[in-house]
Amino acid sequence: MKIFLIGFMGCGKSTMGKKLAVKLGYDFIDLDHQIEKNLGTTITAYFAENGEEAFRKLESETLKNFDYPSNAIIATGGGAPCFFDNMDWMNANGLSIYIEMSAAALAKRLESGKEKRPLLKDLSEAEMVRFIEDKLTERERFYKRAGVTVNGISLSADAMRAMILSRQ
Numbered sequence: 001m002k003i004f005l006i007g008f009m010g011c012g013k014s015t016m017g018k019k020l021a022v023k024l025g026y027d028f029i030d031l032d033h034q035i036e037k038n039l040g041t042t043i044t045a046y047f048a049e050n051g052e053e054a055f056r057k058l059e060s061e062t063l064k065n066f067d068y069p070s071n072a073i074i075a076t077g078g079g080a081p082c083f084f085d086n087m088d089w090m091n092a093n094g095l096s097i098y099i100e101m102s103a104a105a106l107a108k109r110l111e112s113g114k115e116k117r118p119l120l121k122d123l124s125e126a127e128m129v130r131f132i133e134d135k136l137t138e139r140e141r142f143y144k145r146a147g148v149t150v151n152g153i154s155l156s157a158d159a160m161r162a163m164i165l166s167r168q
């Protein structure tokens with residue numbers, strides 16, 4: 001089974017994805033890392049050189065063409081569900097799980113490490129809160145199409161494992 005973790009930057013897709021994969025004995029795939037591996041450079045550098053549109057195409061191709069193992073937890077990029085038919089594709093090919101968090105909680109988490117995130121790296125603290133609020137509002141309609149929504153603050157790998165197993 002393919003499990004796609006979706007949600008805004010900082011909601012914990014990579015962190016929870018790794019833990020959950022260990023608990024389930026599934027493989028863990030981080031699509032952002034996969035893209036960086038294929039490119040041989042960082043997403044930040046690719047964005048700066050080629051722009052967001054080129055990145056979104058690459059992201060969609062990577063999502064759809066990856067040679068997934070039969071059981072995998074896949075951490076997607078924060079924007080992946082919101083472009084092309086990526087959300088339809090994930091729902092047709094596995095279970096999507098939205099890790100939901102408020103803009104304020106996300107901003108707190110993202111203050112450190114924002115230089116690794118091209119959409120945030122040039123923003124001041126105040127600008128970042130505003131940016132996250134606006135982007136989250138824009139993206140929520142995509143995220144909410146997930147098969148399951150979980151609360152990012154009270155996430156438990158054991159509870160997620162049980163929920164996934166109960167759906168098989």
Ligand SMILES: Nc1ncnc2c1ncn2[C@@H]1O[C@H](COP(=O)(O)OP(=O)(O)OP(=O)(O)O)[C@@H](O)[C@H]1O
Pocket residue numbers: 007008009010011012013014015016032075076077078109110113117152153155
């Ligand atoms: N459950 C949690 N409780 C507290 N902090 C957390 C939790 N999950 C993740 N974090 C912290 O939040 C930050 C972002 O987490 P993570 O990188 O997993 O998010 P992400 O959803 O993969 O983001 P991106 O879309 O940018 O890849 C990290 O600093 C991480 O240590």
Ligand SMILES: O=C(O)C1=C[C@@H](O)[C@@H](O)[C@H](O)C1
Pocket residue numbers: 008009032043076077078079080116117118119
């Ligand atoms: O939310 C986004 O648009 C992004 C999130 C990251 O996971 C990366 O995919 C990239 O930095 C873009």
Ligand SMILES: [Mg+2]
Pocket residue numbers: 013014015030032075
């Ligand atoms: Mg991540």
